[in-house]
Amino acid sequence: MNWFLDFYRSTVGKKVVMAVTGAMLVLFLVGHMLGNLQVYLGAEAYNHYAEALKALGAGLWAIRLGLLTILVIHLWSSFLLWRTSSNARPVSYRKWTPDASSYASRTMRWTGPIIASYALFHILHLTVGVQQPWFDPHNVYSNVVRGFSNPLLSGIYIVSMLLLVFHLYHGAWSFLQSLGANHPRYNQWRKNFALVVTAAIGLGFIAVPLGVLAGWVK
Amino acid sequence: MNLTLYVWRQKDANDKGRMVQLQASGISEHMSFLEMLDVVNEDLLKKGDEPIAFDHDCREGICGMCGMMVNGKAHGPQDGTCLCQLHMRTFKDGDVLYLEPWRARAFPVIRDLVVDRSAFDRIIQAGGFISVNSGSAQDANAIPIPKENADLAMDAAACIGCGACVAQCPNASAALFVSAKISQLALLPQGQSERHIRVRKMIEQMDREGFGNCTNHGECEAVCPKEISLNNIARMNRDQIVAKVTKAS
Amino acid sequence: MKLDAKIPAGPIAEKWQNAKFSNKLVNPANKRKYTVIVVGSGLAGGAAAATMAELGYKVKCFCYQDSPRRAHSLAAQGGINAAKNYQGDGDSIFRLFYDTVKGGDYRSREANVYRLAEVSNNIIDQCVAQGVPFAREYGGYLDNRSFGGAQVSRTFYARGQTGQQLLLGCYSALSRQIGAGTVEMYTRRDMMDLVLVDGRAEGIIVRNQVTGELEAHAADAVVLATGGYANAFFLSTNAKGCSVSAAWQAYRKGAAFANPCFTQIHPTCIPVSGDYQSKLTLMSESLRNDGRIWVPRKQGDTRAAGDIPESEREYYLEERYPSFGNLVPRDVASRNAKAVCDEGRGVGEGGLGVYLDFADAIERMGEDQVRAKYGNLFHMYQKITDENPYQVPMRIYPALHYTMGGLWVDYNLMSTIDGLFVLGEANFSDHGANRLGASALMQGLADGYFVIPYTIGNYLAAKGAGFAGTDHTEYRAAIEGINDKVNSILSVKGQSSVDEIHRKLGLLMWEHCGMAREEAGLKKALSEMPAIAEEFKTSVNVPGSPGEFNQTLVKALRLADFLEFGELMVRDALERSESCGGHFRLESQTEEGEALRDDENFAHVSAWEYKGAGETPVMHKEPLDFEYVKLTQRSYK
Ligand SMILES: Cc1cc2nc3c(=O)[nH]c(=O)nc-3n(C[C@H](O)[C@H](O)[C@H](O)COP(=O)(O)OP(=O)(O)OC[C@H]3O[C@@H](n4cnc5c(N)ncnc54)[C@H](O)[C@@H]3O)c2cc1C
Ligand code: HEM
Ligand code: HEM
Ligand code: SF4
Numbered sequence A: 001m002n003w004f005l006d007f008y009r010s011t012v013g014k015k016v017v018m019a020v021t022g023a024m025l026v027l028f029l030v031g032h033m034l035g036n037l038q039v040y041l042g043a044e045a046y047n048h049y050a051e052a053l054k055a056l057g058a059g060l061w062a063i064r065l066g067l068l069t070i071l072v073i074h075l076w077s078s079f080l081l082w083r084t085s086s087n088a089r090p091v092s093y094r095k096w097t098p099d100a101s102s103y104a105s106r107t108m109r110w111t112g113p114i115i116a117s118y119a120l121f122h123i124l125h126l127t128v129g130v131q132q133p134w135f136d137p138h139n140v141y142s143n144v145v146r147g148f149s150n151p152l153l154s155g156i157y158i159v160s161m162l163l164l165v166f167h168l169y170h171g172a173w174s175f176l177q178s179l180g181a182n183h184p185r186y187n188q189w190r191k192n193f194a195l196v197v198t199a200a201i202g203l204g205f206i207a208v209p210l211g212v213l214a215g216w217v218k
Numbered sequence B: 001m002n003l004t005l006y007v008w009r010q011k012d013a014n015d016k017g018r019m020v021q022l023q024a025s026g027i028s029e030h031m032s033f034l035e036m037l038d039v040v041n042e043d044l045l046k047k048g049d050e051p052i053a054f055d056h057d058c059r060e061g062i063c064g065m066c067g068m069m070v071n072g073k074a075h076g077p078q079d080g081t082c083l084c085q086l087h088m089r090t091f092k093d094g095d096v097l098y099l100e101p102w103r104a105r106a107f108p109v110i111r112d113l114v115v116d117r118s119a120f121d122r123i124i125q126a127g128g129f130i131s132v133n134s135g136s137a138q139d140a141n142a143i144p145i146p147k148e149n150a151d152l153a154m155d156a157a158a159c160i161g162c163g164a165c166v167a168q169c170p171n172a173s174a175a176l177f178v179s180a181k182i183s184q185l186a187l188l189p190q191g192q193s194e195r196h197i198r199v200r201k202m203i204e205q206m207d208r209e210g211f212g213n214c215t216n217h218g219e220c221e222a223v224c225p226k227e228i229s230l231n232n233i234a235r236m237n238r239d240q241i242v243a244k245v246t247k248a249s
Numbered sequence C: 001m002k003l004d005a006k007i008p009a010g011p012i013a014e015k016w017q018n019a020k021f022s023n024k025l026v027n028p029a030n031k032r033k034y035t036v037i038v039v040g041s042g043l044a045g046g047a048a049a050a051t052m053a054e055l056g057y058k059v060k061c062f063c064y065q066d067s068p069r070r071a072h073s074l075a076a077q078g079g080i081n082a083a084k085n086y087q088g089d090g091d092s093i094f095r096l097f098y099d100t101v102k103g104g105d106y107r108s109r110e111a112n113v114y115r116l117a118e119v120s121n122n123i124i125d126q127c128v129a130q131g132v133p134f135a136r137e138y139g140g141y142l143d144n145r146s147f148g149g150a151q152v153s154r155t156f157y158a159r160g161q162t163g164q165q166l167l168l169g170c171y172s173a174l175s176r177q178i179g180a181g182t183v184e185m186y187t188r189r190d191m192m193d194l195v196l197v198d199g200r201a202e203g204i205i206v207r208n209q210v211t212g213e214l215e216a217h218a219a220d221a222v223v224l225a226t227g228g229y230a231n232a233f234f235l236s237t238n239a240k241g242c243s244v245s246a247a248w249q250a251y252r253k254g255a256a257f258a259n260p261c262f263t264q265i266h267p268t269c270i271p272v273s274g275d276y277q278s279k280l281t282l283m284s285e286s287l288r289n290d291g292r293i294w295v296p297r298k299q300g301d302t303r304a305a306g307d308i309p310e311s312e313r314e315y316y317l318e319e320r321y322p323s324f325g326n327l328v329p330r331d332v333a334s335r336n337a338k339a340v341c342d343e344g345r346g347v348g349e350g351g352l353g354v355y356l357d358f359a360d361a362i363e364r365m366g367e368d369q370v371r372a373k374y375g376n377l378f379h380m381y382q383k384i385t386d387e388n389p390y391q392v393p394m395r396i397y398p399a400l401h402y403t404m405g406g407l408w409v410d411y412n413l414m415s416t417i418d419g420l421f422v423l424g425e426a427n428f429s430d431h432g433a434n435r436l437g438a439s440a441l442m443q444g445l446a447d448g449y450f451v452i453p454y455t456i457g458n459y460l461a462a463k464g465a466g467f468a469g470t471d472h473t474e475y476r477a478a479i480e481g482i483n484d485k486v487n488s489i490l491s492v493k494g495q496s497s498v499d500e501i502h503r504k505l506g507l508l509m510w511e512h513c514g515m516a517r518e519e520a521g522l523k524k525a526l527s528e529m530p531a532i533a534e535e536f537k538t539s540v541n542v543p544g545s546p547g548e549f550n551q552t553l554v555k556a557l558r559l560a561d562f563l564e565f566g567e568l569m570v571r572d573a574l575e576r577s578e579s580c581g582g583h584f585r586l587e588s589q590t591e592e593g594e595a596l597r598d599d600e601n602f603a604h605v606s607a608w609e610y611k612g613a614g615e616t617p618v619m620h621k622e623p624l625d626f627e628y629v630k631l632t633q634r635s636y637k
């Protein structure tokens, strides 16, 4: 463990931890998105999937705990790195013109926490079912459809997903670079990979509230 | 042509400093950027004012001494070009230029546009070398080096240590500079024995100097006058992972 | 003053071995009792400081830039010679030695040059071991090119940045020692004076550019590796900060200055474009391999190059020197360019330029091939001039580039002051009256890595460890003197800027002590120089105070030394009424206009001794004997 703390003490170490946790979060999202898309298969299939998850019992809690830990590490590292970097330039420029960086890369520190807040909201909304009279922990399908029938709520979801897309647009490329996965011949491929993953996750998630609003999912 | 300059003036490290408006008149488009500043300075001298301090030496884009932010871009608007190699034809009559020093905690301002970059030297001193004493080397052709690696090492070795990467990076990170040296030596057979100690020590020193951390913005590569590639940063990360995860100390 | 070159006994190939064997040694455990000051962190100084520290000496190293990595050695583009004979084309140590003595027009010391050739191979080994990324062939072995008219391929290179890569290698070795605490590095320091105690060089005074403080440093010996003085001409290919100051201070303390008039002018630089110009940029000599040099036959022809028909162009080098053509040596190419421009046939703004045309090469090899070979140079040219050399011919003009003259040193690189050693471009040693391409890098590294570490031991062992501290009166007197000098410059607050005065000096030198020199012109320069020096004393404008970061003051202090030095250079040029190498006296030429040596009267080194301010210096001669090389008249017809 000693070597790890030593590694984590360096900026490169923290950055690698960001990348690993970020990549795990992406994996979770891919799975979660695929699960959610089953909403298009109808109430039975979707509820079946939800039940299967719940049937994991203690396993589910293990996964939840794992996810939470990962998120906390990701967040804490990002905070430490943010602090290092903001200390690194005590006097800022009167004028600074961006060149190669993207809007997405420059807003990572905003999109990250917003997504985390969203997740909290989202858990309260669909897992716990706070303040929703119709909430039925055994009919996840109806919870989803009813929830998203509210355009305001769907709007919040869609906007949050767009921010997520921003975070991932930089993140999915960035984690490869941070882990040193880089080769001149594959670098374009790396960008394409990021684009595809990001687009897939974004579209996959948005498809749910959109489907409800559009009446494809009832 | 005539230009309006807003120049950072700061008498010494303790002075707070401020932007000062100056006029540059009668500038020829064939002048280099530094020659334009020479002209402005001669004007200031004639008026009894103190000239703007800025670092420079070779004026041919190789020593790495020059550099400042020109309208928020390190070394000015032209890609792959040092400030001393930038010519005034890049600008047009009436332009307004903001000139600021490199800004980073690790690069304190000495005066006006001059900063102290000795942090870079200390990083190299921490490990940016191959430990071979004079006279103890074997024949130069004893180890063939694949041309591809030699060329990549040369690409990385072209860094002139100007500090533009740090200046432009939103995090004030020195990743590009440090990784360029690490890469050069990691790509050559001579550099292998110390490869992992080197990366560890150099990164330690980089952090100690108070540079920020890299979040892969890519600004550094874009302004680097020698077009040092981001691939080097990835290589540095990789080596640091290997160094930490697989090596005993 | 006695000039004893201390050349070791024995046949030339054994001299260096003999010297190393008979030199006294400092016991490894005792080395740390000795402190050595090294001024300069270029190839010569950096290599010396690193190597001496590796051996165990305590070293203090100084440079005027903010980092030792920026010494002007890094501007060298072309390459570095070594007698490796990797190409199997008949090269050898003897051939490199022979070529260098011949190339120097027989005005260098055989023994030194032989040693240079001998250690040249170790340099390449050392640099490769340090990680210098020299160019390689596909098989992975080192590539060579032929350079500067050499008949063999012996030049090692790293793209167009050989000097940079060698210096960074040297800087890494130095950094390793700084990190280990064996070298104390002092940056942004200008050497202001050399301090002698009991006739021995024991210390220096430097000015800290950031605080303005004068700092005294004492040691067992002082090594100067402060580069060349081409900036006496204001415009040159040297970095803005290069100066004669360190060498000049040593001269004023009794070190003989040898052959100050031996300067090299490089034929392929980008011409001056206006009077704001601050610096001249070199284009690699390799361009002459494929470019054709010409000017219009008609005077004052203002047509664009493309509108001038073939019959109205004069390819003057090809016509005058049919066998070498565009590849004649640097001095011949330079002088001819000046001659055609003096006839009013120069091209470009101001008429000081000739065409270097690649149209034929592009037709012959195709644009892609030309791009592959010269792409980066073309790119650099286009960046500076905004002209596309693939479409219009380049314009080039000669510029001051290198100075062969420097402080006189013996075989051990010690000057006429005990304990003061001089390395690299700052000494006069190995290049005679003309330096061959790719030989300066070799000399700097040879001096630093392989010569001084041995020879300094001999001096130190004989002297024993120990030196007076910096509270010795000599230090206090030196500091007082510098304070006076600084204050007198700052108190003028006149109308002329430092650059204006420097430009005047430069123009005068270029006019009369540049590519072609003659008695009348040199005398004129000598008579006009005092007025410029007077202008400096009475109306220079240096603002600010001594105790701050004051770049104008730094420049002014350097100019003050150039003003005194310029006179010595002209005096030397006047004295040497022969032509040799880069020193061309109009009075001494063959019927074809070639430099004509006078071996009878001038086969010597002219070493000048300082006699006090305002006094005429005295010239001493070190005769040059040639045992191994046959003196011949150069001919490139
Ligand atoms: C544009 C150009 C291209 C060249 N190309 C080639 C080439 O291809 N091949 C070749 O062999 N040679 C070439 N040369 C020549 C060669 O580069 C130099 O002669 C050589 O590098 C000089 O090395 P040096 O160590 O003696 O001096 P420098 O590298 O000039 O170092 C001088 C050092 O002394 C310090 N210094 C000077 N004055 C003071 C002072 N007063 N106080 C404190 N410190 C001081 C400086 O800070 C610096 O560290 C070229 C030269 C130029 C200008
Ligand atoms: C708690 C909320 C979050 C915060 C504060 C946050 C913050 C950050 C920050 C600051 C980075 C910076 C690294 C960079 O710019 O490259 C980053 C990278 C990343 N984030 Fe997040 N993030 C959060 C949530 C998430 C989530 C939920 C995911 C996954 C879906 C994620 C995936 C990633 C990825 C893949 C990276 C790239 C890692 C790298 O550059 O090596 N983040 N995050
Ligand atoms: C619009 C798209 C989304 C839909 C329809 C959706 C749907 C759901 C549903 C129905 C649940 C509850 C499952 C249950 O209680 O059985 C849930 C849980 C969860 N969702 Fe989402 N989700 C979406 C997007 C997201 C996003 C973008 C994130 C992450 C940033 C996320 C993170 C979570 C988390 C952490 C849980 C809690 C899991 C648990 O119970 O342990 N979801 N989601
Ligand atoms: S990496 Fe580029 S920008 Fe950074 S110091 Fe080196 S040359 Fe300058």
Ligand code: F3S
Pocket (backbone or CB within 6 Å): B168, B169, B170, B171, B172, B173, B174, B175, B176, B213, B214, B215, B216, B217, B218, B219, B220, B221, B230, B233
């Ligand atoms: S701009 Fe900065 S964030 Fe990294 S990629 Fe370059 S160092």
Ligand code: FES
Pocket (backbone or CB within 6 Å): B055, B056, B057, B058, B059, B060, B061, B062, B063, B064, B065, B066, B067, B082, B083, B084, B085
């Ligand atoms: S002055 Fe040397 S790089 Fe610009």
